[in-house]
Amino acid sequence: MLATKAIADDLAGAAPIKGRSLWADARARFFRNKAAVAGLFVLVCVAAFALFGPLIATWNYEDIDWTVLGNVAEAGRPSLENGHWFGTDALGRDLFARTAQGTQVSLMVGIVGALISVIVGTFYGAVAGYFGGRIDGVMMRVVDVLMSIPYMFVLILLLVVFGRSMLMLFIGIGLVSWLDMARIARGQTLTLRNKEFVEAAVATGVGPFTIIRRHIVPNLLGVVIVYATLLVPSMIIYESFISFLGLGVQEPLTSWGALINDGAAEMNNGTLWMLLVPLFFFVITLFGFFFVGDGLRDALDPKDR
Amino acid sequence: MSAPLLDVDNVSVIFNVTRQGAWPWTPPGKLQAVKDATIALEPGKTLGLVGESGSGKSTLARAIVGTVQASAGRVLWRGEDLRAMSPARQRAHGRHVQMIFQDPLAALNPRMTVGQVVAEPLTTHYPDLSKSEVRERVGQMMERVGLLPALVNRYPHEFSGGQCQRIGIARALITEPELVVCDEPVSALDVSVQAQVVNLLQDLQRERDLSLLFIAHDLSVVRHISHKIAVMYLGRIVESAAAADLIANPRHPYTRALIASVPIPSPKAERARHRPVLEGELPSPLAPPSGCVFRTRCPIVRPACAERVPPVEHVGPDQVVACPYHGQDAEAESSTA
Numbered sequence: 001m002l003a004t005k006a007i008a009d010d011l012a013g014a015a016p017i018k019g020r021s022l023w024a025d026a027r028a029r030f031f032r033n034k035a036a037v038a039g040l041f042v043l044v045c046v047a048a049f050a051l052f053g054p055l056i057a058t059w060n061y062e063d064i065d066w067t068v069l070g071n072v073a074e075a076g077r078p079s080l081e082n083g084h085w086f087g088t089d090a091l092g093r094d095l096f097a098r099t100a101q102g103t104q105v106s107l108m109v110g111i112v113g114a115l116i117s118v119i120v121g122t123f124y125g126a127v128a129g130y131f132g133g134r135i136d137g138v139m140m141r142v143v144d145v146l147m148s149i150p151y152m153f154v155l156i157l158l159l160v161v162f163g164r165s166m167l168m169l170f171i172g173i174g175l176v177s178w179l180d181m182a183r184i185a186r187g188q189t190l191t192l193r194n195k196e197f198v199e200a201a202v203a204t205g206v207g208p209f210t211i212i213r214r215h216i217v218p219n220l221l222g223v224v225i226v227y228a229t230l231l232v233p234s235m236i237i238y239e240s241f242i243s244f245l246g247l248g249v250q251e252p253l254t255s256w257g258a259l260i261n262d263g264a265a266e267m268n269n270g271t272l273w274m275l276l277v278p279l280f281f282f283v284i285t286l287f288g289f290f291f292v293g294d295g296l297r298d299a300l301d302p303k304d305r
Numbered sequence: 306m307s308a309p310l311l312d313v314d315n316v317s318v319i320f321n322v323t324r325q326g327a328w329p330w331t332p333p334g335k336l337q338a339v340k341d342a343t344i345a346l347e348p349g350k351t352l353g354l355v356g357e358s359g360s361g362k363s364t365l366a367r368a369i370v371g372t373v374q375a376s377a378g379r380v381l382w383r384g385e386d387l388r389a390m391s392p393a394r395q396r397a398h399g400r401h402v403q404m405i406f407q408d409p410l411a412a413l414n415p416r417m418t419v420g421q422v423v424a425e426p427l428t429t430h431y432p433d434l435s436k437s438e439v440r441e442r443v444g445q446m447m448e449r450v451g452l453l454p455a456l457v458n459r460y461p462h463e464f465s466g467g468q469c470q471r472i473g474i475a476r477a478l479i480t481e482p483e484l485v486v487c488d489e490p491v492s493a494l495d496v497s498v499q500a501q502v503v504n505l506l507q508d509l510q511r512e513r514d515l516s517l518l519f520i521a522h523d524l525s526v527v528r529h530i531s532h533k534i535a536v537m538y539l540g541r542i543v544e545s546a547a548a549a550d551l552i553a554n555p556r557h558p559y560t561r562a563l564i565a566s567v568p569i570p571s572p573k574a575e576r577a578r579h580r581p582v583l584e585g586e587l588p589s590p591l592a593p594p595s596g597c598v599f600r601t602r603c604p605i606v607r608p609a610c611a612e613r614v615p616p617v618e619h620v621g622p623d624q625v626v627a628c629p630y631h632g633q634d635a636e637a638e639s640s641t642a
Contacts, residue, residue: 018458022415196412200476203370204426205399214425218416 026222029299036295042288046281050107053100058083061097062252068092073270087273089259090266098254099277105166105255106236106282109173113235114228116174121181122224126216128182129189130208140186143179151176152241159247166249169242173235184227188220222300229293233286240282256282309345309381310516311369311484316342316378318364318540322591334591338364340540341378343617346484351510351517353531353548355524355563359587361540362520366486369518370404371395400430403477407489409469413461419472420457423447426480446475450505467498471505478509484516491526503530524567528552533623536560539590539598546624556620556631558603559583597628605630 030036059065065084068075069092078087078095086095128139155172162168192198193216201211240257242248249255256278263275317340321333339361346352354362367373369380371387380387382398390398403426406412413422423443427434434442444454450471461469470490477485487506491499507530510517521527527534528548535545536559544557555561562583569575585602588594594601600610607630615627 020463021418021460022462196406196408197414199372200404200406200412200473201414201425202372203399203402203404204429204476205396206425206429207396210429214417215414219414 026296026299030295033295033298035291036299039288039291039295042284043292046103046285046288047107049281050100050103053103054097057094057097057100059094059097061093061101061254063093065092065094078273086277087271089262089274090269090271093252095274095277099259099281102254102256102259102278103281103285105249105253106239106257107285109169109239109255110232110236112170113173113177113238114232117177117181117231118224118228120174121178122185122217122220123212124178125182125185125187126189126212126220129186130193130212130216132190132193136186140183143182146176147179155242156245156247159242164247164250166253169239169248173238177231177235181224181227181231184223185220188223189216192216192219226293226297226300229289229296233289236282236285310348310383311346311518312379312381312384313342313344313365313369314379314381316365316368316375316380318361318368318373319376336590337540337593338590339368339375342537342540342542344535344542344545346516346518348483348516349510349514350532351519351530353527353534354518354520354537355522355527355534356537357522357587359539359590360537361590362522362537363488364540365537366404366488366518366520370402370486371398397430399426400480401482402484402486403480403482405470405473405477405485405487405490408493409466409473410461412473413469415461418458418460419447419452419464422461422472423457423475423479426476430480442479443475446479449509450475450478451501466494467501470494470498470502474502474505474509478513478515481513482515484518486518486520488520489522490519492521492523499526506530524552524563536563539587539593541598541627543599543628544624544626546621550621550624556624556626557599557628558605558631559599562604599628 054061065082065088068082068084068088072088072090072092075082078085084094084096086099089095089098124139124143128136154175158172159168198211198215201215206214236256239248239255240260243255243257244261246261248258259278260275260282263272263278266274318338320336320338322336323333324331342361342365344352344354354365356362364373368375375388382401387395387398413419417425420440420443423446424439427439427442440457443457447454447457452468452471452475456464461472464472470493473490485506490506491502494502503526506517506519509515517530519527519530531548533545534548534551535542536551536557537543538559544551544555544560546554546556551560552564555564565578566583569578583602588598588601594611596612597603597610597615600606603610615629617625617627618629618631620626620631
């Protein structure tokens with residue numbers, strides 16, 4: 001009896017025990033998923049390439065190597081001797097440096113688009129879903145109207161009217177990327193709103209925006225993160241398509257879409273590396289994001305709650 | 306008799322129900338969840354609220370807590386009408402009235418640690434408290450409800466149902482409320498844990514002079530904890546009386562059926578006793594029967610029951626019944642038994 005008392009006192013006096021949060025559990029599950037970890041590794045490599053590629057490249061992305069200019073098919077091949085590790089493009093510019101620079105732009109577009117959608121879309125959807133009723137009706141009809149406008153058309157108009165610039169590209173992508181997220185967040189909020197822990201907070205007297213911030217959004221985040229990782233590649237594809245049309249980033253800046261476009265134009269001249277190099281990065285990045293998204297979805301599966 | 310802490314005066318709650326596939330302009334159905342409920346709660350006392358599923362117990366509780374708006378009637382807190390309060394004032398009122406929920410795990414945010422969950426009411430109503438004070442009071446509260454204070458950084462899914470309910474109780478009591486509404490706090494727990502939780506509630510009540518509104522569909526639990534019991538059927542309070550009186554001398558035919566349905570833990574006595582079994586289902590609250598709502602299942606129904614709503618009758622010092630034939634019935638049954 002005395003011994004158990006001592007043990008109980010011991011326990012009561014013990015330092016707070018660290019609990020395993022649902023996030024920690026999800027992290028453990030994610031790292032058990034081999035394909036997802038491989039995808040993450042690929043993404044880290046691509047990001048490292050975008051960050052450090054320009055530093056180790058022997059050429060600048062906008063300088064023309066005049067020695068290869070007239071004879072790109074022969075002298076502009078990928079080789080270690082002249083420093084053009086991925087070869088040159090049709091104008092004799094170093095493809096390694098240009099791919100690294102294009103990777104920066106494409107990743108940035110993807111991540112900015114996903115960030116806008118996560119921040120704006122989640123908050124908008126959570127507010128609409130939480131308040132419900134007429135506010136919900138009006139807010140979601142606005143989303144419906146914006147969605148019914150063909151976004152590619154709007155983006156092309158924006159770029160034509162206001163001129164081609166990175167800022168315009170981000171604005172155009174930001175305008176459309178949050179719409180789907182708002183719908184998803186709203187749907188999830190509708191089910192969360194009726195949970196008893198939300199009711200407990202209401203009964204306690206917590207204000208509505210605090211409830212959204214403290215109780216709704218953290219519980220939405222699982223779904224939102226999964227969707228955001230799947231949204232990044234679609235933003236990249238989106239930007240690539242715009243660049244492929246020739247409306248994206250401006251020369252001498254480039255992006256994957258622009259590089260693939262240039263490479264495709266030279267396909268018949270025996271300089272296939274111009275197409276394959278950017279295409280390779282494009283494809284492995286998309287696969288990486290899809291695998292990571294899949295892994296996150298399995299790891300954050302709400303059924304495990 | 307001391308002044309009531311809470312006075313629920315003729316409260317009705319009506320929900321608008323839009324039928325699936327209806328036109329947008331068709332008027333919504335009216336679901337009468339609570340109709341003309343009148344109850345009063347004194348400081349330090351427990352009022353038990355019983356009735357089968359769908360009888361409006363939880364809705365009445367939510368009207369008292371304020372998460373559901375009453376459509377008619379008044380909820381008076383120390384004489385002040387809750388419905389007349391501004392939203393901010395209503396939120397501040399949450400300090401005095403707290404709630405304990407049926408599903409202990411669902412009532413805790415899965416993304417928050419137990420310490421954060423318990424501290425939430427405190428930080429909401431007393432934002433000036435320092436972190437160390439909050440931590441100290443959360444620790445004390447955890448200890449009081451029988452949990453180790455060292456567990457504050459754990460997450461709800463790491464606890465059992467009974468422990469989760471203790472966390473819920475700790476959260477409800479940390480602001481030292483005067484009234485705690487317990488919405489079937491033990492029906493999701495197994496029997497041994499039920500007893501622990503009920504005893505904990507009783508201890509806390511004695512310690513802090515707490516009023517409890519205790520909702521359950523299980524009369525044996527309610528009888529154990531309550532001073533007064535009100536019986537609900539289809540949104541109406543059909544009988545209310547002091548706990549001992551209600552059990553010993555039930556007047557309303559529905560109360561009698563409820564009490565008869567409580568099993569006696571002895572097979573012999575159980576087989577020997579006469580049990581009037583209620584037949585049929587609870588009528589739809591969208592289209593309640595005319596007159597007395599219980600008439601479709603009542604063993605002593607008369608033709609007149611369909612015509613008028615039975616008036617509430619004071620039969621004892623503290624006992625009210627909404628059935629004009631309660632007396633005759635008692636004699637009839639004792640002669641046949």
